[in-house]
Amino acid sequence: MSEHDHPHEPITSDSKPSYYEIMETAVRELLIGKGLITANEIRHQIEVLDSRTPALGARVVAKAWSDPTFRERLLADGRAACEELGITFYDDTQLIVLENTETVHNLIVCTLCSCYPRPVLGLPPDWYKAKPYRARAVSEPRKVLAEFGTIIPDDVEIRVSDSTAVIRYLVLPRRPQGTEGWSEDELAAIVTRDAMIGVIPVTVAERAAS
Amino acid sequence: MTADFVSRLPNDIGGAEAGSIVQVDHVLEPWEKRCHALADVLDFKKIINTEEKRKGVEALGADLIGKLPYYERWIVTFANILFTKGLLTPTELAEKMAEVEARFAAEAG
Numbered sequence: 001m002s003e004h005d006h007p008h009e010p011i012t013s014d015s016k017p018s019y020y021e022i023m024e025t026a027v028r029e030l031l032i033g034k035g036l037i038t039a040n041e042i043r044h045q046i047e048v049l050d051s052r053t054p055a056l057g058a059r060v061v062a063k064a065w066s067d068p069t070f071r072e073r074l075l076a077d078g079r080a081a082c083e084e085l086g087i088t089f090y091d092d093t094q095l096i097v098l099e100n101t102e103t104v105h106n107l108i109v110c111t112l113c114s115c116y117p118r119p120v121l122g123l124p125p126d127w128y129k130a131k132p133y134r135a136r137a138v139s140e141p142r143k144v145l146a147e148f149g150t151i152i153p154d155d156v157e158i159r160v161s162d163s164t165a166v167i168r169y170l171v172l173p174r175r176p177q178g179t180e181g182w183s184e185d186e187l188a189a190i191v192t193r194d195a196m197i198g199v200i201p202v203t204v205a206e207r208a209a210s
Numbered sequence: 211m212t213a214d215f216v217s218r219l220p221n222d223i224g225g226a227e228a229g230s231i232v233q234v235d236h237v238l239e240p241w242e243k244r245c246h247a248l249a250d251v252l253d254f255k256k257i258i259n260t261e262e263k264r265k266g267v268e269a270l271g272a273d274l275i276g277k278l279p280y281y282e283r284w285i286v287t288f289a290n291i292l293f294t295k296g297l298l299t300p301t302e303l304a305e306k307m308a309e310v311e312a313r314f315a316a317e318a319g
Contacts, residue, residue, distance in 0.1 A: 090254075136228055
């Protein structure tokens with residue numbers, strides 16, 4: 001270990017904490033001081049947030065592709081089926097899973113803010129929370145999809161589902177051709193976050209990159 | 211034109227005109243992640259739920275919503291809601307922020 005890499009080097013930042021970071025710390029400490037929340041609850045929730053990534057959603061999709069009875073249960077009650085796989089729902093939301101088919105392509109959005117299936121995908125990307133996606137996904141989804149490089153044939157219906165505080169959506173993408181006989185782990189490795197939002201399809205080429 | 215302001219609150223942008231999608235993302239700053247965890251804990255403890263949070267952001271008004279980034283909007287909203295519910299006072303927060311700022315400055319040396 002070089003001297004520039006010393007483990008006791010103080011953690012420094014180039015910029016001073018912002019007004020809002022100071023406010024976050026102050027609000028949190030005041031609420032802890034009043035006994036309304038505990039430091040341990042915040043610490044634990046940070047661990048929960050860190051434990052949620054698109055890999056969980058990918059497992060759900062791979063299982064649905066591999067197990068027709070699981071797929072039925074998933075489409076009937078998304079939350080209960082995810083809970084079967086040990087994925088807990090920490091935010092008191094329901095999950096509706098939308099299946100892409102030869103004739104229907106699904107896209108999810110939250111026009112009002114940033115609601116997202118966090119228990120199974122983690123936190124949304126910034127573009128999902130920004131105005132262009134929120135504003136345009138509902139009015140010109142084909143153009144939005146084209147900006148992600150996704151061209152949906154005119155004879156395929158596009159359904160856009162707008163999330164709410166208590167109802168969240170997850171897209172079940174189509175299983176790509178050429179994946180016959182793959183294990184669930186192999187399938188999960190090609191399922192991406194953006195495919196479960198519905199802005200891109202799942203492709204076999206993803207395997208090389210994953 | 212003014213009818214748009216009456217019929218649409220600042221968050222209600224579905225169908226509005228907007229530019230191209232820029233596929234941006236960033237790794238959350240530590241304070242942003244703490245702010246997210248705070249939001250979740252406030253929800254679990256039935257202190258501020260998701261719907262109250264969204265309406266609270268709405269109440270900041272279009273100008274501030276346009277100028278503040280995401281978690282900055284959230285923390286300001288939490289403070290406002292906590293004031294409204296009588297769980298914090300503006301004076302308490304101002305005093306605590308001054309204390310925290312001085313502490314950060316001391317830690318930074």
